[in-house]
Amino acid sequence: MPIARSPKIAGALALALAVVAGCGSGDAEQAPAAEAQTRVFTADNGDITIPVAPKRVVATGYAVPAMLEADAPLVGISTWQRGIPLMSDEDRKRYEELPKIAGETAAETNYEAVAQADPDLIVIGVPKPVLADIDLKRLEQIAPVVAIGPSVPSMWRELSRKQADAAGSLAAFDAVRDEYQAKAKKLAEKYAAVLPGLKLGHVGAYGEVAKGNFQREFNGSWGTNVVQDMGATYYGEVKVKGGGSKDVSEYPSIEELPAAFADAEVITYSVKPDGSVPPPVQYALDSPLWKELPAVKAGKVFPLRYTEAATYRSAMRTLDAADEALTPLLNR
Amino acid sequence: MTRPRRGPGALVVGLLVALAVLAGVAVLSIGVGAHAVAPADVVRALLDFDGSSDHLVVRDIRVPRAVLALGAGAALAVAGVLVQVLSRNPLAEPGVLGVTAGAGFAITVGSAVGLASSSLGELLVAVLGAVAATLLVYSVGRGSPLRLVLTGVALSSVLAGVSLGMRLLMPNVFDVYRFWAVGSLAGREQSPNGLPLAVIAVAVVCALLLSRHLDVVALGESTAHGLGANVARVRLAALALITVLAGAATAIAGPILFVGLMVPHLARRLAGASVPWMVAFAAVLGPVLLLVSDIGARVLLPTGEVPVAVVTAFLGGPVLIWAVRRYGAAPL
Structure with a gap:
């Protein structure tokens, strides 16, 4: 009966409201709300809704060196052998320490390793034609995916900035630029x-x-x-x-x-x-x-x-x- | 299946016509290329060399390339005749005895250990691989032609599988192999090809000398024994020549498929059942096919060149279908 149950329900609601109100009162507890903030980002694969401030980023291909330089919060990267001689000692140390979730080519993406990294954003840095080698739908089930790949070589300036922007690391990027x-x-x-x-x-x-x-x-x-x-x-x-x-x-x-x-x-x-x-x-x-x-x-x-x-x-x-x-x- | 023997007069006329065609195609290959050189300058480059860029193109790039096509074409075609007669299989080509796979495997291993970094190293490694593979095939399959072919096919599959595994694990090895694996006559003018070409010339002459004995062996083992032929010795000599010819051609130009399959069929149509005439026609028609394909390779693209093996494969597909339809159900 609704009337007979109402005191219990009212009590439960009051307790829940009190908990929520308590969570909202302190600074530390505001983080989840900030994390939940999103924005729409235009990438090669369309307009993608991504976190404003991603905390766990996975990067592949050309996005790897760009993300390393921008001090993005990386939790997994593809291997990027060709870029190693160009990396600073600090970036190279970080490159070697990070879990590898893919090989040198797009086809070598390890989807289970990506899922295990538990990212909140995946940045794919491969050319558009190579995107077909990646199961984007499978990756999208793990986290939002933005594909920002190279076109004309000199475009690395704009593309790497876009990659850093997606990862919320523009300040560090602009300093190096x-x-x-x-x-x-x-x-x-x-x-x-x-x-x-x-x-x-x-x-x-x-x-x-x-x-x-x-x-x-x-x-x-x-x-x-x-x-x-x-x-x-x-x-x-x-x-x-x-x-x-x-x-x-x-x-x-x-x-x-x-x-x-x-x-x-x-x-x-x-x-x-x-x-x-x-x-x-x-x-x-x-x-x-x-x-x-x-x-x-x-x-x-x-x-x-x-x-x-x-x-x-x-x-x-x-x-x-x-x-x-x-x-x-x-x-x- | 047997073909009627043609009269010597018709064969000589046919061979002279083939030689005339070869001369014409060779002249054309020296005159045609990505850089336009006037016919008068082509002649002057050969007779009155002045060191200009046009003369360098003709003398130092096109002439060595034409000589390479003559050698590789003759080697592959003659090896094709020998392997088809030896195995009594019209679909056999030099690669079925493991020569190409052996050379490819050796290039893969040689690249991994740093032995195939120069043109000379690449050449030596390919020859060694071809010889080693053939020796292995012969030691296992010498009992009968069928066993020889089966052993060659099996070894080729094993070597191809191991090579593939190594290339997948080592990207640098893959880089070397992928350029070697598409046979090409371009870019070889700086390689030391003199010795392999001399070996090919000697081997073609030996093949002509051996062909009379093969003519007897082609009648069947018991008949050959009855006529006093040493079948085992003839087979061993033929196998050695196939290895030398196909190995040298593969070493200097990479794997070029279908020449060793197509040309023997053309030669058989012109020469009838005579093995010596088949070898003679193959030695002329092989270079014709390779030179024509190479001219096509130079002019097909607006910029750059197509590897000649792509052109021979394009031509070879229809011929293979024709050969299967023509000979598929009947023995040679």
Whole structure:
């Protein structure tokens, strides 16, 4: 009977209200309410509702170095071998300590390990075409998923900021970005009398450089975009835009080497972090056609290290390496 | 299935026509490429070399590449004839005896331990792998042609599985292997190919000399014994030649499928039942097929080149279907 039960129900309600009111009275107890706050974030996979201040973030792919640099509250990451030589000691220590929830490729995602990490946000940093290799629906059952992958290589500036924004770590990110921009500005001033007036060409080693071909990189590519911040211009453009990095780099036959760099006054080429030359670049350097290039005959050929930088802190290493490599230009 | 023997006059005329086609295709392959060189400059590059970029393209890139196609094409095609006659199987190609899988496995292991980092290292490792695999196949399957093929297929599967496992575990090994695994004539001009090409030339001559004895063995084991042939010795010599030819071709150009399958069928149509003439036609038609495929590989894409193995595979698919429909239910 409702009337007969009402005193008990009223008592229970009163107790519950008292507990709730008590919880709301102290600062420490306000956290759950703050955590519950959400916002809508626009990512490659649509408009996603994510926590305003995520506490447990899982990151994969290009998001890994960006999240490490932004001091995001990471609880799991994919492996990111190619970025290790570019990491600071602190980031590298943290990278090694964090649980690995995926391998180098998107297809190597360990969904059980992701669930075990118990994230409140998952940031996927892989290119759009590769998203098909990931079971997004399965990940969305664990936590909100935002996919923010690279397109044109030089876009790492905007994308890494977006990744840091999703993880609620913009302040730390912007501090590193400002440091980079100040360094780049200083170098641009140092080379102001030299670089802006030159036509540069770049031989890269990124992606699938098949035998008999070489990679030529233009403005906005991996090997060129950081040096551009120093005032360099890599002239020309691809014959056919292939989307993504193929909008700013191409893989011509070695026969086209003379035509590709006929107007280049300076040629730069990618080397590994230890300074060794990758096989696809070595192939171009060993070609008899290379020795006939005007820039080579003029001795204006320079190796560039750390050309795969995709974060501000790692790009500062690229700036230092480029400064070291291009110094001879100042003495001519 | 037996084919009628053709008269010597028709065979000689047929071979001369094939040689004329080969000469024409070889000239075309020196004249066509990603970089346009005027026909007069092509001739001057061969007769009056002046060191210009155009002349370097012709002399140092296209000519070595054409020579490579001549050697690899002849080796694969002749090895294909020998393996089909030896195994009495029209669908056999050099790879069924484990040569390609052995070379691939050796490249995988060699990459893992750092032995395949240079062109010379890659070449030596591939040859060693091919020889070791064939010796193993022969030691197990020497009892009969069928057992030989079954052993080769089984060993190929095992080696392919182990190689795949290693490549999955070691991304750096995968990087080396994936470029080797798609056979290509491009980018090989800097490799020391002189010795393998000389070995191929000697092996083709030996195959021509052996083919008369194979002609007898092809009549059947008992008939061959009755005619005084040493079947075991002929088989061993044929197997050694298959290993040398296919191993050398695979080492200098990577795995190129279908040449060793397609060309023997074409040669059989032209030569009738004569093994010596089949070998002679294969030695000419193999290079024709590879040169034509290589010219296609150079001009198919607006930028860069397609590996020649992709073109031969594209051509080989329909031929394989034809061969299965033609010979599937009948013995050779």
